[in-house]
Amino acid sequence: MKAKKAVILLSGGIDSATAAAIAIEQGFDLHALVFSYGQRHGIEIESAKSLARFFGITDCRIIEIPAEIFRSALTDKDRAVPKNRKSSGRGIPDTYVPGRNIIFLSYALAYAESIGASCIFIGATAVDYSGYPDCRPEFFKAFQLMADIGTKSGVGGKKISIETPLIGLSKARIIQKGSSLGVDYSLTHSCYDPGPDGRACGSCDSCLIRKKGFNDAGVPDPTRYRIH
């Protein structure tokens, strides 16, 4: 039987790697989109490519988005990445990238409809996350409604489903789930501000969440940090 197709948004991080493993477990033939948008942690694109190879995803497309579309501490080299923030749950931090998941999902939707995929998998989580508005369940619900109305598939009754299998999971639960599915997390990258040698800074929001996740999950953290 021919496998059902899905589009996966691969960032190179823990969450998208785990979402890919879950989609494969569910029997999907995955087609990956990876975005290069001038992010200062461009190294994550190499992680995404490694993960695609790891999962045997042969259709892995790198999409270039001009950096000037997004203005954020994550894309602007002149702005500092916040470090050692006390809480990662208060307010929307400077690393927010305007419209990022909206653009990523829009590409996924267009590509899914073009290749006849029935689902889009995105590894968003709204538990241990940075407070971005485009990571919340209500955002995905609104995007789904818009997609159903704005596409030929949606209007014709063959809706393309936005799947967020991690949305209610803590980072520790995500890591436990992925580990149980055999995900090699040494291939993933999380740090927003890696050094020239690719090592993680150990103190940005993303590193702090990652470290705590492995610790809480009781899974060894394979990351090479500059500062522990």
Add this chain to the structure above:
Amino acid sequence: MKAKKAVILLSGGIDSATAAAIAIEQGFDLHALVFSYGQRHGIEIESAKSLARFFGITDCRIIEIPAEIFRSALTDKDRAVPKNRKSSGRGIPDTYVPGRNIIFLSYALAYAESIGASCIFIGATAVDYSGYPDCRPEFFKAFQLMADIGTKSGVGGKKISIETPLIGLSKARIIQKGSSLGVDYSLTHSCYDPGPDGRACGSCDSCLIRKKGFNDAGVPDPTRYRIH
């Protein structure tokens, strides 16, 4: 007083040119996005650039979208553009491009938030149009809701408004409106299947709608058609 900013989606056609003129009349300082997505009528990009110069828009960005994201008669050179269709209002034609306006608006939203623009202008019309689901008022309403939920601006109460000033206008009314605002329609391009010399085919949906529009408006059509 500093002019309020808006992002305009410029395609090079009659509608986006007219929407730009309306936005300028309303006092907006325009920032244009133009998309190159492997459309067979790539000549429209030159029209969009000419229109940006005509309107004095200095910030005009050409965004490249890989053609393989969209599969459509409009981007696939092996598929034929439908000609001389009896009605342009029945069903969704082959020239439908999956997720096109969704991607375009997503870019506009990200860029608007990045530069502090309060509005996005798009020259969509749901009267004399090709039946695309992403041109209908209910689609724009759903996109607006999604944008309000998925952006920092929206969550913070400074919503970015999606403006569709032409949505309820016939092509003839659009042309009359633009003519009254001094739009030079000789700079615009509509044909989906232009010849090597740039002349319009005269028989695709877009040409048929354009011809009828000028005729009904009582405005001379400046288009060079291969077939009249």
